[in-house]
Amino acid sequence: MIPIRPLRAVYRTLAAAGAMWVWTPPVEPCGPAPGHPERLRPDVPFDETELALFRQLTALRD
Numbered sequence: 001m002i003p004i005r006p007l008r009a010v011y012r013t014l015a016a017a018g019a020m021w022v023w024t025p026p027v028e029p030c031g032p033a034p035g036h037p038e039r040l041r042p043d044v045p046f047d048e049t050e051l052a053l054f055r056q057l058t059a060l061r062d
Helices: 004-020 048-061
Strands: none
């Protein structure tokens, strides 16, 4: 004889997990959103520290 009580607990757990599952669309890596405080300004050139960091990050990609 199969015990019913543990099967009901498993069923409720799986139902709750399924109810909590939410799909979110993938985010395109296009930078901060408009109006974000870290948005790049095209009229301000990079300083030496920013240029050094940029060189390090692009070197890691290669």
